Amino acid sequence: MKAPSVFELLFWVLAGLQTVAALQSTPTVTVKRNNHQGPVANNFITTENGQFRVNGSEFKFVGANAYWLPTLNTEEDIRDTLSNMSSHGIKVVRLWAFNDVHAIPENGTWFQLIANGTATINEGPNGLQKLDTVIRIAESLGIYVLLSLTNNWNPMPLFDNLNISLPLNPFDARELPTGTGNNLPRNFLGNDYGGMDAYVREFGTNHDDFYSNDTIVEFFNNYTTRIVSRYSNSTSVFAWEIANDPRCSSTISASDNCRTTTVTNWHARVADSVAAVDPNHLVSSGAHGFFCAECPKLFPVTAPPPPPQPSPPPGERRRRRDIGPLTKRSLLLEKKATRKSNYLSKKSSRPGEGSVRIRGRWVAPPAKRQTQGDFGVGSAFDGTFGVDSEDILNVPNISFVSFQLFPDQEQYQVGSPSDDILNPGQFFNETVQSGISWIQRQVRAAQLINKPIAMTGFGLVTQDNAPRFTSFNDSMPRGDVAVASPDNSTALYGVTDEQRNDAYSQWTNAAVAAGVQGILFWQWGQNNLTAQPGTSISPVNNATESSPVNNSTTQSPNDGYSILGVGEPAVQDIIETTADQLSPAV
């Protein structure tokens, strides 16, 4: 490996100084990211006074996720998809601007080879030119792209667990010997695009080496620098998202040294680096939104008075609860309530999947369920994942607040029942309510630092989609098709389509009423895409339930959240309604 250049060393020294300066200087200042201030009609997004702005006006938007867009096989497919999205009012599309491989695949898209102690970026027609195409077409349709630079999730246990013995647990591996039933093509799942662990496998040991090991930090900085500078003048980039769902651990576990401050400090370095390369675009975190009231802060909030609450839109009759700031006292009260209701409902509980801290050490998530007793006010509030999003969001070069909402995978509840994650459908009302209060808490956090806020991904698994539901740290569908009901009868996993639509309506209404300015559905689904062997759109023929179903053309990938299917028009209606609520036609 070559030694870093003088420029690079200087750069990191400067980045470090900026961070140190930020650490020392309170109160923090909300830096306006973007050279293009003022009412210049140049299409660049800026932030000002807690708003997104473009061309001198406030910008609010509905959007959708389609991580797979650059892997589609034809330009026409990319155009059809973006154009279908646009026809339903979608203005921002969130997708992956990374696609790391450890060996060059025979077919399909890849952006970076990480192997043999080095990293090689692919600028060819099956490389960054695919991303160029997406961005060019988005621009022609007036759509913005929100580009994620890496992913916390990339399960690949044949590499992660060398002691793995056959027969393999089908929930553990993607790269399985043929015959084991895992026939999902590469890039079908959002966690199959490489990411942090692709670097860690090659250059490190623990997941958090990604945040701390200088070699890895340099490789990732080189990648981001190449990508960010490639599109720094593009008027269709909404923002750079530092990472999808960053945490202390992933399939590869974390060292004893990982702290919330490790993840925050890494954000500050990357945000400074991106800002230095690209002064035109916003930068966001991509973290899930986990709180940790008691964690030490690198970027403490010295609260300015929050701006006046927006009045609810006409006809909005929802009762708006005042949730107040997140304090130790409010958490203790909630914890007390949780204990009481846990006792009353006598339900077992399990932690959210992702990462668990056991005796001070961050360990890999359980492959499947694990039972655990009382865990306080819940993993979303106690630093379980090594993430303190309030600290991250107050990093000066992070331009806006972002968060996600996935009740099938995380537990947001601080009340009863505590085990809704076993099947949010069984506790539908509580799932909806805990989602609403999660959204309101995030808005409160945004108001305290006077930055705009977007919900960058949310979804609920329906019974129709349950056979395809693959959580972010699994490489195959989980198989939660039938689950035990509280009355011990068997129930279907997931919500009905009607419940999904109800939840999506309630969440989007609550988000609009609370003041969320951008709402991105997870995830868009598109029909009639051109299939090619060895790509995300493969002509999978031996239709298992987790595979696309037809040959020459087929559907976009479905991880259990695709809106395609019988409920599709209803979700499209909700997307359109939300678009109207956010930016009413004038």
Ligand SMILES: *[C@@H]1O[C@H](CO)[C@@H](O)[C@H](O)[C@H]1NC(C)=O
């Ligand atoms: C901003 O102005 C440019 C130039 O007039 C225009 O092309 C673009 O559509 C505008 N953007 C938005 C979001 O209105």
Ligand SMILES: *[C@@H]1O[C@H](CO)[C@@H](O)[C@H](O)[C@H]1NC(C)=O
């Ligand atoms: C949506 O996609 C289909 C192909 O699946 C295409 O024929 C149609 O024109 C697209 N609709 C719009 C509004 O772009």
Ligand SMILES: *[C@@H]1O[C@H](CO)[C@@H](O)[C@H](O)[C@H]1NC(C)=O
């Ligand atoms: C890594 O190096 C070995 C030995 O030179 C070579 O066989 C292999 O193909 C290389 N792997 C990649 C992905 O380039």
Ligand SMILES: *[C@@H]1O[C@H](CO)[C@@H](O)[C@H](O)[C@H]1NC(C)=O
């Ligand atoms: C990075 O991690 C690798 C593997 O653990 C180790 O050999 C190397 O010394 C680390 N580099 C630094 C700068 O910590």
Ligand SMILES: *[C@@H]1O[C@H](CO)[C@@H](O)[C@H](O)[C@H]1NC(C)=O
């Ligand atoms: C990063 O890029 C610089 C400049 O191109 C190069 O000198 C350096 O070797 C690269 N670092 C790594 C780890 O690839």
Ligand SMILES: *[C@@H]1O[C@H](CO)[C@@H](O)[C@H](O)[C@H]1NC(C)=O
């Ligand atoms: C972006 O625009 C600036 C100013 O016009 C120019 O100097 C720079 O080379 C452009 N960068 C790219 C990557 O096109």
Ligand SMILES: *[C@@H]1O[C@H](CO)[C@@H](O)[C@H](O)[C@H]1NC(C)=O
């Ligand atoms: C769920 O909420 C709806 C509407 O608020 C209510 O009608 C229904 O009774 C509730 N169901 C349960 C099981 O609490």
Ligand SMILES: *[C@@H]1O[C@H](CO)[C@@H](O)[C@H](O)[C@H]1NC(C)=O
């Ligand atoms: C469900 O089954 C468990 C274990 O067999 C038993 O302890 C419990 O009482 C049953 N619950 C109901 C409501 O029948």
Ligand SMILES: *[C@@H]1O[C@H](CO)[C@@H](O)[C@H](O)[C@H]1NC(C)=O
């Ligand atoms: C790659 O594509 C070719 C041509 O479609 C096909 O014959 C081959 O089987 C594909 N390879 C893989 C690994 O899918």
Ligand SMILES: *[C@@H]1O[C@H](CO)[C@@H](O)[C@H](O)[C@H]1NC(C)=O
């Ligand atoms: C589909 O899978 C079944 C069982 O594995 C096998 O018997 C059958 O031949 C396969 N069909 C095709 C068309 O590959």
Ligand SMILES: *[C@@H]1O[C@H](CO)[C@@H](O)[C@H](O)[C@H]1NC(C)=O
């Ligand atoms: C897909 O391929 C299978 C096996 O070759 C064939 O039986 C089936 O009719 C094809 N389906 C479509 C929609 O073309």
Ligand SMILES: CC(=O)N[C@H]1CO[C@H](CO)[C@@H](O)[C@@H]1O
């Ligand atoms: C334009 C086009 O080919 N539309 C087709 C897309 O796929 C759906 C469902 O498979 C068909 O019903 C459409 O005719």
